[in-house]
Structures are given as C-alpha cells and as structure tokens.
Amino acid sequence: MATAEERNTRTIHTAACLIIGDEVLGGKTVDTNSAYMAKWCFNLGMNLKRVEVIEDDEDEIMEAVKRMSDRYDFVVTSHDDITYQSIAKAFGLKLILHEDAYQRMKKLTKPRKDEPNFNWDVDSPQKTARLRMVRLPIDESRDLSKQALFPQDDLWVPVSVVNGNVHILPGVPRLFQGLLEGLKPFIVDRLVDPEGKGISRVIISTPKAESAVASYLTELAEKVAHKGVKVGSYPRWGKMNNSVTLVGRDKEYLESLMPEVLAAVDGKRIATEGEDDEPAPLA
Numbered sequence: 120m121a122t123a124e125e126r127n128t129r130t131i132h133t134a135a136c137l138i139i140g141d142e143v144l145g146g147k148t149v150d151t152n153s154a155y156m157a158k159w160c161f162n163l164g165m166n167l168k169r170v171e172v173i174e175d176d177e178d179e180i181m182e183a184v185k186r187m188s189d190r191y192d193f194v195v196t197s198h199d200d201i202t203y204q205s206i207a208k209a210f211g212l213k214l215i216l217h218e219d220a221y222q223r224m225k226k227l228t229k230p231r232k233d234e235p236n237f238n239w240d241v242d243s244p245q246k247t248a249r250l251r252m253v254r255l256p257i258d259e260s261r262d263l264s265k266q267a268l269f270p271q272d273d274l275w276v277p278v279s280v281v282n283g284n285v286h287i288l289p290g291v292p293r294l295f296q297g298l299l300e301g302l303k304p305f306i307v308d309r310l311v312d313p314e315g316k317g318i319s320r321v322i323i324s325t326p327k328a329e330s331a332v333a334s335y336l337t338e339l340a341e342k343v344a345h346k347g348v349k350v351g352s353y354p355r356w357g358k359m360n361n362s363v364t365l366v367g368r369d370k371e372y373l374e375s376l377m378p379e380v381l382a383a384v385d386g387k388r389i390a391t392e393g394e395d396d397e398p399a400p401l402a
Contacts, residue, residue, distance in 0.1 A: 123258060126188070126283030127265055131309045134160050135169040135187045137196040139180060140290060143172050152197055152288075152295045159299055163310055164317040164368065165193060180205035188282045193306070195299065197290035203279070207256035210282050217267050220253040223275035255279045256287075270301020278302060312368070319370040321377065323363040324395050325386035329354050332384045336363065339380065346372050359397040 121129070136156045142148040153170045160167040168191060173179045184206050187194045196202065207214050225239050228249075237245055255267055256279060267277040278298055279287040286302065288295045307313055325332060329352050340350040348367035355361055363384055365373055381388065389395055 120189070121283075123261060123283035126192070127280070128283075129192060129309070130311060131165055131192040131306060132311060133191045134165045134167045134193040134195070135191040136167065136171070137183055137187055137194065138170070138172040138290075139175055139197055139199045139202055140172070141175045141199075144174055151292050152290065155292070155296050156195055156299060161320075162317045163303070164312045165310070175199045175201060177201055177205045177208070181209040184281075184285055185209050188285050192284060194285045196285060196287055197295055198287050199290060202287060203251075203254065203256060206281050206285065206287065210256065210258075212256040212258055212281070214254040215257040215259070216250065217253050217255045217257070217263075217277060219269075220255070220267060220275060220277045221250070223269070224249065224253055227273070227275040253277070256281045268302065268305055270298050270305070274298070318366060318368055319373055321365045321373050322389050322392055323365075323380060323384060323386040324360045324389045325363055325384040326360050327384055327386075329361055332363065335383050339376075339383075343367075343372075343376065348373065348376075353392070355393060355396065358393075360395060362392050 134156075136153045138150050138153055140148070140150075143150045150172060153172075157167050157170070169187070171183060171187075173183055180202060184194070184196065196206075203214060206212075230237065234245055237243070239246065255277065257263065257266055258281075265283075266280050268280060269275075269277055274294070274297070276289055276294060276298065278301075281287065288298050332352060336350050336352055340348075343350065343365075346367060346369055348365055348369075351362075351364040351366070353362040353364070363380070363386060365376065365380070367373055377388065380386070387395075
C-alpha cells in the first residue's frame with residue numbers, strides 16, 4: 120500500500136469526487152460541484168473515474184474516503200459539518216489547529232452585522248465555531264506545508280490534504296470552484312500531460328437513428344481503442360438529430376478520423392451538443 124508521501128507525489132492518472140451533504144440527497148440543493156470538477160478534470164487530462172454523493176454520516180464518510188484514497192490518484196471532497204473529524208478518524212489523525220489558517224482567518228474575515236461584539240481575544244460560542252474550520256486532520260510526522268494549501272491569497276480558507284491525495288474543499292460552490300482552480304499550480308507537474316493540453320472531444324451531429332449507426336460505431340470503437348479513443352452515441356429525444364462523440368488525448372489522430380466518420384454517419388461537426396437542435400416531426 121502506498122504511503123501518504125507517495126500519494127502526494129505520484130503522477131495523476133485518475134481522479135474521484137466525493138460530495139458530502141444531506142441537503143443534496145434530500146433534494147434541498149443541487150450539486151454543481153461535481154459537474155464543475157468533471158470539466159476541470161477533462162481540461163487537465165485527468166480521468167475522472169467516480170463521483171459519489173453520500174450523507175453526512177461518519178461511517179459513510181470514513182468508508183468512502185479510505186476506499187477512494189486507495190483507488191484513485193487525486194480525490195476531492197466537499198466538507199460538511201462532520202467531515203474533518205470523520206476523515207481524521209478514518210486515517211487515525213488528530214484534529215489540530217492550523218496556526219497559519221487561523222491567522223489568515225483573523226486577518227481576512229470581515230465582521231458580521233449579527234455579531235457586533237465579536238472579539239478574537241475572548242472565548243465565545245462564535246469563536247469556537249470558527250476554530251472548528253481551521254482544526255484540520257494533521258499527520259504530525261509529515262511536512263505541514265503539504266497538508267494545507269492556500270490556493271487563493273484573498274481567502275483564508277485552506278485546502279486540507281489528507282493521506283497525500285484527499286483534498287477537502289468547502290461545499291459552497293463559489294469557494295469550491297475557486298479553490299479547485301487555484302489547485303492547478305500545485306499539481307501541474309504531476310499531470311500526465313504537464314503542458315495541460317487535456318483531453319479532446321469531437322461532437323458530430325447525425326440525422327441517423329442510433330440503431331442505424333450502432334454497427335459502424337462498434338467497429339470504429341474496436342479500431343481506435345488502441346489509441347485510447349472512446350466512441351459514444353447519444354440520442355437527443357424529440358429532436359431531429361442525434362450525437363456521436365469521439366474522446367481522446369491525441370487530437371491529431373481524432374482529426375484524422377473525421378472524414379471517415381462524417382461520411383459514415385452522414386453527419387456534420389458541431390461545437391456544442393444541441394446547437395443544431397430542431398424538433399422532430401410529429402408522428
């Protein structure tokens with residue numbers, strides 16, 4: 120089994136996203152963070168292998184985060200009320216006040232109108248609640264600078280990095296997305312393609328039914344598999360046209376396939392799925 124240090128330095132081939140929150144499972148809020156991460160991974164050439172949404176339950180969090188840390192190179196999770204303590208417990212770590220995060224919090228946190236008498240130098244329920252956000256799962260045997268990252272200078276919020284590859288971000292979409300973008304400089308040297316070319320996707324619109332192109336696409340998928348290209352077919356219900364996609368890392372190779380594929384499916388290339396949508400005629 121890899122050590123935390125090995126997980127923190129190895130090449131990133133695979134990624135996973137763990138969304139924690141009863142609000143999402145209960146339908147109160149819509150999860151946009153995993154969709155954002157999916158696009159982020161695609162653009163960086165990471166293979167996002169799994170997205171899970173689990174309840175705010177210690178046992179669920181411990182099981183999921185240990186499994187994901189073991190199976191995937193890069194894991195992102197969004198924290199809820201008990202995330203820090205659950206993840207600390209999962210890896211046998213203590214929750215320790217991160218002094219740098221605390222000082223940044225005091226410096227950058229704006230006074231709240233509903234707490235006019237709040238004082239950092241006086242113990243209070245409000246201060247205790249704030250301190251919970253900077254008590255992080257810390258492995259005291261490892262370099263502290265690798266366990267808490269600050270991707271944005273104007274935010275005190277840290278990205279806690281546990282077991283070398285589990286990155287804990289706040290669940291608020293604005294913060295989640297901003298900090299995720301800010302993580303790029305910390306991991307770019309570990310990407311499969313450090314130049315950040317990412318993965319390419321070609322979308323073809325075809326008037327043919329999915330069943331009419333299925334045989335050809337199956338043969339195509341077998342022919343291009345050795346190049347790591349994935350072929351997909353997606354019906355657009357109620358529309359005149361359907362979509363065929365080719366996804367791979369070798370953009371030049373994808374381009375070389377276009378004349379053959381366009382002719383075989385009687386299609387045309389489009390930039391975004393659905394841009395040429397027209398309602399299908401009524402039967």
